[in-house]
Amino acid sequence: MQVQITHILSGATIRRERLMPTGGRIVARRGQQVNPADVVAEAIVRPEHLLLDISRGLGLPPSEVDHYIQRRAGDEVGEGDVIAGPVGIARRVVRTPRSGTVVIAGGGQVLLELEGVFTELKAGYTGVVADIIGDRGVVIEAVGSLIQGVWGNGKIHYGLLNILAHSPDEMVTHAMMDVSLRGSVVMGCYCEDERVLTSAEELPVRGMILASMDSALVPTAFSVSYPIMLVEGFGNLPMNQDAYNILTSSSMREVSVNAESWNRIANTRPEALVALPDGVLPKALTDSAAYTVGQTVRVVSPPYKGMIGTLTNLLPGLSILASGLRAQAAGVRLVNGDTVQVPLANLEIIG
Amino acid sequence: MPTSLIDADSVLAIEIGTVSTRVILFDVVEGRYRFLGQGVVPTTLGAPINDVSVGVKEALDQLHAITGRVMFNADGQFVVPSQPNGTGVDACVATVSVGPPLKVVAIGLLEDVSTDSAKNLASTTYAQVVETMSLNDRRDTVERLDTILQRRPDLIVVAGGIEGGAKGSVLNLLEAVGLACYLIPKEQRPEVLYAGNSELVKNVQESIGTLANLHIAPNVRQSYESEQLTPSQPALAQIFRLVRSRQIKGIEEVDQWTGNHLLPAATAFGRTIRYISKEYAHTHKGVMGIDVGASATTVASAFSGDLRLSIHPGLGLGENLPEILNQCPLADIMRWVPVDVSENYVRDYIQNKAVFPTSLPVTTDELAIEQAIACQAILLAVRQASKSYPPELPGSLPGLLPWFEPIIASGSVLTKAPSRSQTLMVILNGLQPTGVTTIALDRNNLAACLGATAGVTPLLTIQSLDATNFVNLCTVISPLGKAPIGTPILRIRLTSNDAIVSEMEVQNGDLTAINLAVGQTGTLHLTPLHRFDVGMGGLGRGGTVKVIGGMLGVVIDARGRPLRMQAEPSKRRELLNKWQEIVSSGQH
Numbered sequence: 009m010q011v012q013i014t015h016i017l018s019g020a021t022i023r024r025e026r027l028m029p030t031g032g033r034i035v036a037r038r039g040q041q042v043n044p045a046d047v048v049a050e051a052i053v054r055p056e057h058l059l060l061d062i063s064r065g066l067g068l069p070p071s072e073v074d075h076y077i078q079r080r081a082g083d084e085v086g087e088g089d090v091i092a093g094p095v096g097i098a099r100r101v102v103r104t105p106r107s108g109t110v111v112i113a114g115g116g117q118v119l120l121e122l123e124g125v126f127t128e129l130k131a132g133y134t135g136v137v138a139d140i141i142g143d144r145g146v147v148i149e150a151v152g153s154l155i156q157g158v159w160g161n162g163k164i165h166y167g168l169l170n171i172l173a174h175s176p177d178e179m180v181t182h183a184m185m186d187v188s189l190r191g192s193v194v195m196g197c198y199c200e201d202e203r204v205l206t207s208a209e210e211l212p213v214r215g216m217i218l219a220s221m222d223s224a225l226v227p228t229a230f231s232v233s234y235p236i237m238l239v240e241g242f243g244n245l246p247m248n249q250d251a252y253n254i255l256t257s258s259s260m261r262e263v264s265v266n267a268e269s270w271n272r273i274a275n276t277r278p279e280a281l282v283a284l285p286d287g288v289l290p291k292a293l294t295d296s297a298a299y300t301v302g303q304t305v306r307v308v309s310p311p312y313k314g315m316i317g318t319l320t321n322l323l324p325g326l327s328i329l330a331s332g333l334r335a336q337a338a339g340v341r342l343v344n345g346d347t348v349q350v351p352l353a354n355l356e357i358i359g
Numbered sequence: 360m361p362t363s364l365i366d367a368d369s370v371l372a373i374e375i376g377t378v379s380t381r382v383i384l385f386d387v388v389e390g391r392y393r394f395l396g397q398g399v400v401p402t403t404l405g406a407p408i409n410d411v412s413v414g415v416k417e418a419l420d421q422l423h424a425i426t427g428r429v430m431f432n433a434d435g436q437f438v439v440p441s442q443p444n445g446t447g448v449d450a451c452v453a454t455v456s457v458g459p460p461l462k463v464v465a466i467g468l469l470e471d472v473s474t475d476s477a478k479n480l481a482s483t484t485y486a487q488v489v490e491t492m493s494l495n496d497r498r499d500t501v502e503r504l505d506t507i508l509q510r511r512p513d514l515i516v517v518a519g520g521i522e523g524g525a526k527g528s529v530l531n532l533l534e535a536v537g538l539a540c541y542l543i544p545k546e547q548r549p550e551v552l553y554a555g556n557s558e559l560v561k562n563v564q565e566s567i568g569t570l571a572n573l574h575i576a577p578n579v580r581q582s583y584e585s586e587q588l589t590p591s592q593p594a595l596a597q598i599f600r601l602v603r604s605r606q607i608k609g610i611e612e613v614d615q616w617t618g619n620h621l622l623p624a625a626t627a628f629g630r631t632i633r634y635i636s637k638e639y640a641h642t643h644k645g646v647m648g649i650d651v652g653a654s655a656t657t658v659a660s661a662f663s664g665d666l667r668l669s670i671h672p673g674l675g676l677g678e679n680l681p682e683i684l685n686q687c688p689l690a691d692i693m694r695w696v697p698v699d700v701s702e703n704y705v706r707d708y709i710q711n712k713a714v715f716p717t718s719l720p721v722t723t724d725e726l727a728i729e730q731a732i733a734c735q736a737i738l739l740a741v742r743q744a745s746k747s748y749p750p751e752l753p754g755s756l757p758g759l760l761p762w763f764e765p766i767i768a769s770g771s772v773l774t775k776a777p778s779r780s781q782t783l784m785v786i787l788n789g790l791q792p793t794g795v796t797t798i799a800l801d802r803n804n805l806a807a808c809l810g811a812t813a814g815v816t817p818l819l820t821i822q823s824l825d826a827t828n829f830v831n832l833c834t835v836i837s838p839l840g841k842a843p844i845g846t847p848i849l850r851i852r853l854t855s856n857d858a859i860v861s862e863m864e865v866q867n868g869d870l871t872a873i874n875l876a877v878g879q880t881g882t883l884h885l886t887p888l889h890r891f892d893v894g895m896g897g898l899g900r901g902g903t904v905k906v907i908g909g910m911l912g913v914v915i916d917a918r919g920r921p922l923r924m925q926a927e928p929s930k931r932r933e934l935l936n937k938w939q940e941i942v943s944s945g946q947h
Contacts, residue, residue, distance in 0.1 A: 009417070012406045054509055057538075059501045111542065119501075119538065158714045222703060223710040226681075241714055243707035270714065272405025273459070273607070296407030309711065309718040310725055331726035332777025335719050354718045 010296040014306065014356045015279075016250045019290040020154040022281065023138055024266070027145035028129050029053055034140050042131035044166035044264050048146045055124035058106065062092045063116035065102035070116030077118060083110045091118055132164050133264045133281055151290045152281040153258060155217075155239060155251045158308075160267030160278030163235035167193040167214035169263040169282060171256050176219065177246035180204050189213050193263045193280075195255050198244050202228050209233065215265035217255065217280050219247030220314070235267035237278040240314040248306060248316045249343060250358065258282040297357055304358040305340055307350050316358060317342040323349065369441055370819055371430070372808040373415055373453035373613060374624065375402060377653035377677050378717050378771075380414040382422050383808060384448070385819055392819045394803075398422035401717065404457050404607060411457065412609030437616045451616045452811035456624035456654045458607050460487040460672035460679075461513040461599065464506075464549075466532055467580075468519035470495045473555065476579040476586050477518040479747060480554060483588055483668045484595050484623050485655055486514065492535075494528055503535035508542060512549045513602045515571075517563075520556030522581050529555055530562060537567035548572055550598045554579045554591045574598055586747070589666055592626060599623045620814060625650070627810030629659040629668040632767065634813060634820065636661030643753055644764040648806060649737055649790065651770035653677030653716055656736045658744035660763070662752065669744035674736040676729070676772060677716035680709050683732065686739055694924045695731035695788055697935035698724045705731075726777070730785050733772045737789030754794045754894060756839070759920050762794035762894055767829060769801035779910050780943040783832050784935075787914070787942075791922050793839055794894025795904055798832040826878075831909035833872075833942075836883070837916045840891035840898070844868040848891045848917060853906075855881040870938045871915040875908035882906070883913065911942055 032051025036042060062077055063070040077092045079085060086107045093101030108120040131137075135150030170192035172184050180196030185207035193215035194208065200222035208216060209232045216236045221229065223242040239251050247255075262283040270277040284290065297303070303319045317340040327337035327349060335351035342348060369386040383397040398421030403414035419430050429446045432438050438447025463481040465488050467474030474493040481488050490510050492503055507515070515536055519529045533553075540548050553563050554576040567573060576591035600621050604611040614621040632648035639646050640663040648659040656674040660667045673682035683692070689702050696705065708728050712718065720726040741760065748755070754762035768774075768786050776782045779800070786798055805828050813820040838849050849865040853873055860881060861873045875881050883904045890899040906913055918938075925931040 009401065010407055056505050057501045057508075059499075112538070159710075223706045224703065226710065241707075242710040243704070273409070275406045275409065308715045309721060311722055313711070329719065329721050331720050331723050333719055333721075333726065333775065351719045351721065354715070354721065 010298055011357060012296055013294060013359045015154045015156045015293060016248070016254065016358055017154045017291060017293075018254050019151070019284055020293050021149065021151050021290045022154060022293060023147055023149050024133060025141060025145060025147055026129055026132055027141065028127065031143040032127075034143060034146065036131070036137045036140075036146055038137055038140055040137045041135075042137060042148065043134050044130060044132050044262075046131045047128045048131050048137065048148075049129040049144075051127055051129075052124040053127045056122045057111070058108065058120040058122055060091065060102060060104070060118040060120065061116070062102050062118055066093055066095045066100055068095060073116040074114055077113050079110045079118065080113055081110055084108075085110060085120070130164075132166070132266055134262065134283060150264075150281055152264075152284050153254045155254060155280045155282075157217075157237040157239045157267070157278035157280070158241050158270060159238040160269055161229045161232070161236045162267060162269055163233065164264075164266045164268065165193070165214045165235050166262060166264040167191055168260050169255065169258050170194045171259045172196040173247070173252070173256070176249060176252045177244075180218070182207060185211065187211065193217065193265055197247050199225065200244070205229060205232055205236070215263070215267070217263075217265060219251075220245035235265040237265055237267040237280060241308075243313075245314040248314060250316060254282070255280075294359065297359070299338060299352060299355070299357070305338075306356045306358050307340065307342075307354055308356055309354045312342060312348055312350065315342045315344070317348075319355075320347060327351070369428075369448040369450070370812055370816055371448040371451045372812055373451065373616075374808055375411050375415065375453065375455045375457050375610075375613070376624070377457045377675070378402060380411065380418050382415065382418040383805075384422055384426055384428060385812070385823075392822045394823075395428075396422055396425035398425070402457055403609075410609040411607055412612045415609070415613055439616060450815040451618075452808070452815060453613050453617045453621045454624040454627045454807050454811050455603055455610060455621060456485065456652060458485070458603055458654075460485050460655075461602055462487060462489045462510065464488075464490045464492065464510060464512040464515045466492045466515060466517045466519070466536070468494050468525060468528055468532070472583060473519040473580045476588070477516040477554070479586065480518065480552075480579050480588050480591055480595065481514070481516050482670060483592055483626075484599050485625065485670055485672055487672055492532065494532070500531070500535045500538070503532075504538045504542075507535060507539035511543075511547070514598055515549050515551045517551065517553045518555050518579050520559060520578075520580075521583060522556060522578055523558065524556055526556065526559055526562070529559055530566060533563060533567055537570050540567060540571040550574060550601060552576055552591070552594060552598060554594075572601075588668075588747070592668070596622055596626045599626075622811050622814075624652075624807040625655065625657040625659075625668065625670045628657055628769065628807040629661075629666050630810030630813055631806045631820065631824075632659035633661040633664055633666040634810075635765075635767070635824065636666075637664045639764060640664070642764045644762040644794075644796075645748075645752060646765060646767070647763040647790075648767045648769065649741070649786075650806070651676065651733050651736060651772050654679075656740040656770075658740050660744060660748065662749060665749065667744065667747045669740065669747060671736075671740045671743065674740050676712070676733065676736065678713050680713045680716070680732070683736060683739070684709065687735060692731055692735045693928075694931060695734040695935070696727055697731075697932050697939065698727045699929075699932060700724055700728065729772060730776065730781060734785045734789040737785070738791075741790055756793070759793055759839070760791060763792065763796050765797035765799045766790065766792060767799045767801055767806060768832075769804055769806050771804065774800060774802050774804055778943065779832060780939055783911055783914070783942050784939055786832075787835065787916055788922065791837075791920050792835055792916075793837050793920055795834065795836050797834050797907075797909070799829045800832050801828065802830050803828050831877070831907060833909035833911040833914045834906040835914045835916055836885065836893060837920065838865070838887060838891040838893045839920055840867075840887075840889055842867045842889045842891070846889065848888050849893060849915065850886040850888070851915065852884040853881050853913065854884070855879055865915050865917050867917055868919065869915065869917045870941050871917070872911065872942050872944050873913040873915070874944075875906065875912045877908050877910055879908040880905060881908065881913075914942060
């Protein structure tokens with residue numbers, strides 16, 4: 009059985025789709041070198057519409073009106089342009105109250121698409137445009153230290169990495185949020201103080217990478233404008249040593265934080281990509297593997313949640329857990345030296 | 360080859376769930392359908408595979424190893440019906456619960472009449488109503504159009520106009536739907552289900568039939584007073600099948616194996632409950648099925664064949680789990696937790712479970728939290744489901760469950776619990792049944808699968824609805840009335856083969872278990888005191904009732920309805936643990 013690998017790697021080459029919610033114009037070209045702030049595509053999203061009752065405007069029955077409509081589907085019109093008429097001695101006309109594009113014209117009515125919100129899609133990563141996806145977006149190939157998280161607040165940004173943590177389990181406090189962090193991506197371990205998130209918004213910071221967070225902060229985390237990524241999950245969980253080492257050795261390097269939600273159907277998950285230190289060669293990524301002895305694994309549920317270890321053996325049949333449930337399990341030697349039994353359902357392969 | 364008695368000999372049932380994919384092979388052995396074997400693997404919807412048919416084929420490999428049955432020919436084609444060389448099966452059925460809820464826009468004429476009916480119809484499949492529209496909402500056509508374009512629903516359900524009622528208003532509402540479908544690229548257009556005034560069907564087809572993926576169903580609101588959802592469910596199941604085939608790779612292939620009869624698992628579960636309700640019509644009580652799954656909690660209530668299906672994706676125990684915190688305060692979950700953990704810990708557990716939905720509770724504390732969440736999910740789901748019940752059901756009192764016989768529980772959190780007493784406490788606390796009822800456990804989680812097989816071979820369903828698959832947990836008697844705690848409210852004498860097995864007096868507030876061996880029949884003589892109602896036909900009326908011993912004997916639940924929990928946490932935990940011990944004492 010193949011399972012997805014969670015990547016915590018000091019050097020990796022990744023390919024990521026950057027997509028707009030709707031079709032638009034791709035402004036990047038294949039092979040182009042991009043920085044996270046570079047615009048790769050743009051679109052008008054959430055257009056509004058306006059239905060003009062030409063029949064009423066001209067004072068004619070609907071069946072007689074179409075003949076007087078001057079514009080057809082696809083025509084662009086400006087504010088005040090005549091769209092229908094003139095009719096009669098008074099030369100009655102209907103003018104467009106706002107500029108837009110005619111979508112449908114007929115049956116005595118005209119449907120206008122008004123200008124919506126102009127949106128730019130940024131590259132999000134430093135890398136190369138490897139492919140163009142129709143009119144929706146691009147594929148970026150990027151190289152760096154990769155840390156995949158388990159939860160994100162849906163935002164994306166980049167900046168220089170500023171390390172707040174001095175140990176994998178240190179709590180981020182409100183007092184740590186000073187002006188020196190402005191414009192950077194901050195890395196802390198555990199956060200339980202809502203003021204940390206709101207202060208970071210006020211500074212503002214460009215992103216936050218945490219090991220874990222009190223789940224009571226979820227609504228606030230969604231409300232801030234910068235990305236927040238959790239490496240381990242909710243509750244007071246220390247950051248795993250591998251991720252901690254990579255991040256703390258990357259201070260003041262550029263990091264892209266894509267805190268999109270973990271969607272197993274769309275194949276997205278939150279991740280941070282740190283610009284590669286000199287001398288580190290990226291590895292080719294393997295996305296899946298079957299459980300085998302010797303693999304590095306992480307436990308994803310209590311009582312060993314967040315702990316990294318080595319898979320020592322796959323237990324035959326079903327094992328009885330402390331809760332009394334029966335499940336396929338494996339022996340795992342944790343980094344603290346303890347060997348424990350963990351159901352396969354509660355393990356992630358790290359690589 | 361099929362026999363004269365049985366339509367299709369071998370039947371393969373496929374279940375694609377959020378966590379697991381299962382294939383089950385049934386065949387006729389000595390004139391009767393038998394379970395021959397099953398294969399179970401994790402569902403392969405997500406990365407790295409992203410194709411559910413891969414998981415199905417892995418499960419079939421397991422099945423092949425167990426039974427030796429080959430399902431594919433040399434070209435790799437699934438073989439149905441079976442060939443003379445033994446390859447393939449005579450029939451294949453499949454159910455699906457995996458995938459995100461369908462995003463639905465519910466449209467009706469009046470907000471609390473037909474719009475509600477459109478919402479209620481949507482709740483009979485895995486769906487989330489993301490927007491409602493009605494004449495009362497004062498939006499014009501363009502505002503409705505823009506809302507639909509922004510919401511990008513998978514399905515638009517249109518109800519409205521009682522039979523012989525409004526016409527123009529319905530067509531006005533449909534104008535926005537037609538425009539939206541025109542503007543959305545063809546491959547992204549939502550399915551549209553019209554279940555309104557049947558006199559308008561032709562007009563609806565003319566106005567939006569060429570623009571929308573239009574489906575027509577019988578009017579859900581034939582009159583102001585009555586709502587009929589069941590006749591529309593086949594159309595809804597068909598839409599679910601189409602949307603899932605588009606959304607999830609591999610569904611279409613499996614659907615073809617079934618002859619395009621793939622069903623939502625909850626619809627199939629409802630079929631089974633409806634069938635059982637016909638068999639139990641003589642009790643004049645409803646039959647309830649409750650299925651607590653990762654994708655949703657499903658409540659199927661059937662009254663002599665009249666099914667009321669209610670599916671709650673927001674109350675599933677998987678990725679959507681945090682949604683339960685939008686439906687109730689955390690304290691409502693905490694009241695069922697029998698271990699000393701903080702609210703923060705439970706909230707963190709809920710969020711972490713959503714991140715890793717397939718993870719299992721390893722410790723007893725985590726198991727207790729998961730069971731408490733299941734209990735609250737059942738309570739909330741049943742509370743919402745009961746709004747659709749017919750009026751004046753036997754035992755019906757405001758805010759309480761009417762009488763059901765039996766209640767069938769399904770879903771891994773219940774069927775795979777380490778002890779049956781844990782399962783029973785989740786059911787009793789979540790459902791809070793009234794009167795006299797039997798609690799049965801669908802221990803192999805076959806109810807949905809049997810609902811699907813009913814479509815091709817009803818005999819398989821009939822023959823499988825037995826005590827092997829549906830184990831009797833216990834008979835529960837829940838007296839209702841008012842008296843101070845500790846007041847004697849019921850005298851009970853249990854006799855078996857004319858010998859007195861047990862005799863006792865039950866006090867108000869008690870939970871009591873009486874030992875009666877599994878399968879042993881007995882007669883309960885009930886004498887209520889203080890005008891308590893024990894479901895024997897009125898206040899203070901007693902009588903006798905035949906019971907069959909379940910795994911947990913006979914349980915008298917005199918804790919009151921609705922169940923009020925101690926406010927003080929340590930006393931509440933003590934009581935929860937005491938109740939658990941009591942029901943364990945009846946265990947065989």
